[in-house]
Amino acid sequence: MFRVAAVFALVAACGSSSETTDKPKPARKPEPTAVVPVGPVVNPTDFDRSCTAATDCVVIKRAGCDPCACATEAIASKDMAKFDEAQGKLACPEPDLGVRCSPCQLYSAACEAGRCAAVAKF
Numbered sequence: 001m002f003r004v005a006a007v008f009a010l011v012a013a014c015g016s017s018s019e020t021t022d023k024p025k026p027a028r029k030p031e032p033t034a035v036v037p038v039g040p041v042v043n044p045t046d047f048d049r050s051c052t053a054a055t056d057c058v059v060i061k062r063a064g065c066d067p068c069a070c071a072t073e074a075i076a077s078k079d080m081a082k083f084d085e086a087q088g089k090l091a092c093p094e095p096d097l098g099v100r101c102s103p104c105q106l107y108s109a110a111c112e113a114g115r116c117a118a119v120a121k122f
């Protein structure tokens with residue numbers, strides 16, 4: 001009887017130790033990578049960002065020449081023509097036709113404390 005109890009104790013000990021070692025480890029979040037713009041850029045901070053409502057703002061791309069750039073910045077819509085003009089003056093390199101871009105996170109324009117902001121949509 002003592003042997004049976006010892007065997008059960010041994011099996012139970014082995015079973016519980018394998019449970020703790022066989023559990024999958026939580027996945028690590030990848031470290032964010034620095035975004036390196038392709039060619040010259042138009043900096044959104046050079047444009048008006050004042051607003052009284054979200055409709056006063058528009059979401060734009062920061063990197064003017066990067067074919068994979070996503071619209072992640074916001075400026076006042078009244079400065080959109082000036083932004084488009086500045087972007088039209090960029091001397092962009094020829095695009096790499098073989099480049100494949102990842103999908104962009106979608107952002108919407110918001111007015112936060114009188115300043116235009118881009119807010120991620122979920």
